[in-house]
Amino acid sequence: MRFKAIILNTFIESLRDKILIVLLVVGFILMASSKFIKPLALGEEIKIIKDLSLSSINFISVLIAxxxxxxxxxxxxxxxTIYLVLSKPIKRWEFILGKYLGQMLLLFLVIGILTIAFGIVLLLTGVPANFLILLPNLLLLFQLSIITSLAIFFSTFTTPLTASIFTxxxxxxxxxxxxxxxxxxISKSPIVKVIANFLYYTLPNLAxxxxxxxxxxxxxxxFFLIYLPIIYGILWTLGLLYFSFLIFEKKDF
Amino acid sequence: MAIIFCENLTKIYRSGFWKLKKVVAVNRLSLTINEGEIYGLLGPNGAGKTTTLKMVVGLAKPTSGKILIMGKEPKDSEIRKNIGFLPEQPYFYEYLKGYELVYLTAQMYGKEVSSKRIYEVLELVGMIEAKDMFLKNYSRGMLQRIGLACCLITEPKILILDEPMGGLDPIGRKEIRDLIIQLKKAGKTIIFSSHILSDAEMLCDRIGILIKGEKVKEGTISEIVGEEIYEYEIIFSNVGEVYLPEIKRLAKDLIRSGDKWMATCEEEGKREHLLSLIQNFGGRLHSLIPRRKSLEEYFFTFMKEKRDAL
Known part of the structure; x- marks a missing residue:
């Protein structure tokens, strides 16, 4: 498991990145704001607090990804810095996989921290909740796996800005x-039908x-609404990482 | 025994929007590096030195030709366990500290190393004091040294150093030179590229000169530069001013430096005559140095001839 060095390095890199701190702070502020929204909620405060907090976790982690x-x-x-890595006995696919796992480890940590913050918000506002409230975050992790793989895929052949825009x-x-x-x-135009169907079947359905x-x-x-997206997420991730390996394997540095 | 073997190595890069323009970076290069030797790859900018080294460590793939490292191709990642590579102008992870980088490098080789070993290597390259500093605060010379520490941490058999003395001050260069000599004594095979010819002259068992991707010369320094003495340098003192014109008549140059004089001459006969004059005039002889053509002098003459031929 030589690529554990890549996982560790990617994790440390992201952890020491100022963007992470900024986005986490924004996430905390968004969740804390639900306390001030409560008086305006007109009896819907429980739903609004839960929805706002879960949406904040989703928004922040997607931005980080x-x-x-x-x-x-x-x-x-x-x-x-790639010279330092690929001149070592590390295979190129190990590098890509290490990068992906390092980023996923970070996202797992981010979701964990934001979920703890969510728990604190629920406690402070006295909103009741059961363990089912964690299910959206579980599926979010698999959604982030696709997003990270997409970002890595684009990152193998475009600039960071372009990769982020495409993703x-x-x-x-x-x-x-x-x-x-x-x-x-509903469209009567055959061209629109073909394009819309093509996009529907070729792009990941993140909804x-x-x-x-x-x-x-x-x-x-x-039960299907939980495990089918998980399998779907795993398959998309494997496919995207495989194509990233293929592109990366051919590269000269 | 050949530890690195390259045969008809060619690298062609394609550039432009449609990738139609071809740039030949390395052209039919054959090299044999023997175990335990220091081999210098020399040449002007754009000669193909870095591309050659990148192909050897597997960062770039040859367009054609063969590379064997200890009998295996560079695409076999396991063979890279035996290689420590220092890239030109090394860039490292700025968010890491010196100690962390060396630890992480050992991990990339799949080796667990003790803190003691990391400290040993940091001590060896003179970076122990800076081990807890972030790499973003390192100077160019410090990055070069920490890069060397990364090369040495797992004690690989082969060290491939791309411009290891680049960006270092004279003291730093001397320290790296001494370290390279020490590593050769420890049995390492070292291949390095350099444009600092005096360093190559002092270190290399053999050199290869590349120009526009082709090897134009290869051999030991004396095979390339020649053993022929072209000048003698005599340093003396305590000779009265009245005798100096006679010395000046025989010498090619006579230069004063403090209370000493330096006379140069080209012929052996004149040298003997000068020495006897200095003795007869009651002078004190400090040194007699025969001067051979330096690699630098050879290189400039060679490059000029090449340019004139074009």
């Missing part, structure tokens, strides 16, 4: 794929991972 993830590979190439666009479209399907069904609404409104969640 896109902003830090987009720089993961390119930065190593640009700053020539953000795909994240955005990924949450609208159901609308794309609906568009394909599958969003069960915040159901949890907040205490709608029963079927």
């Amino acid at each position: 896109i902003l830090i993830g987009g720089r993961l590979i390119y930065k190593e190439i640009e700053k020539r 953000f666009i795909l994240y955005f479209i990924g949450h609208l794929t159901r609308d794309l399907k609906a568009l394909a069904q 599958n991972f969003d069960i915040k609404g159901k949890v907040v409104h205490e709608i029963p969640i079927s």
